[in-house]
Amino acid sequence: MANKGKKDAAVGNRADLKQHIDAFMKAGGKVQHIPSGVSGQTTTSGPRQIVLSHKTSS
Numbered sequence: 001m002a003n004k005g006k007k008d009a010a011v012g013n014r015a016d017l018k019q020h021i022d023a024f025m026k027a028g029g030k031v032q033h034i035p036s037g038v039s040g041q042t043t044t045s046g047p048r049q050i051v052l053s054h055k056t057s058s
Helices: 004-026
Strands: none
């Protein structure tokens, strides 16, 4: 059964996620429903690509 490792990992990830959610809720966290189409992006100006390095001339 080659997929057993993936299944075990998925079960572990779900358990870990549940623990994080439970801790968040216990600490007073609240879940909000965000309507489709709403973005957290606050500005549309500036570069949209991620720069991994800046090469400088010597």
